[in-house]
Amino acid sequence: MKRLALLATALLAACGAPHDDSLFPLAKGHRWAYDITTEWENNIVEHEPRVIETLGRDTLPSGDAWRRRSDSGVDYWLRSDASGVYRVATKSELQDEPEADKEPRYVLKTPVAVGTSWRSTTTAYLLQRRQEFPREIRHSHPAVPMNYSIEAVGEAVAVRAGTFGNCVRVKGIAALRLFADPVVGWKDMALTTTEWYCAGVGLVKLVREEPAESTFLTGGTLTMELVDWH
16 A cells, blocks of 8 residues: 555544545445456466445444445445554445454555555465365365565556555465475465555555466466556
């Protein structure tokens, strides 16, 4: 996520609507269109569109939160305060009511400066077993600890939607121990996420890397790139 000294105004206030120049806009009326490209280790490349919209403020049992909707069928509720921006609940199309997160899941923590770090959970979105069922590793490892840190501020990022300055780069690193093959045995598989957030825009690019390079497992790289927004 992004930053700079222009961040004092960029990070949302604890009360009221977020500023338009925030690193992660939450107020009603924003829309982001992304292209998701997945490059698998077997050289297959897949593309998928993704649209995310902000729907305004809702009242949850725990209090008010800002609602986002993804056309993947999931709604998210987030809050911002002096500690940063964090998710507090989600709801899939199969659920009647929002499910509260057991603890806040930070998108961006303050201070927005190089070295700020936090921890959250992730899962394996790309790693798969080559032959066993279910193939997706995420079913057996749904909550893997990932350490996030702000690596850079004031970066420029070029994507299909344009070139944006004053961006913050966040890196997330995790390791998942899996049986790779009979020769290597058990191996710590790296899960790495790099995200760029730009002032007034939000998330403009995300790269998820889950290499496997084993006979029992396969992995790949996912890139989420902003193509249009308002």
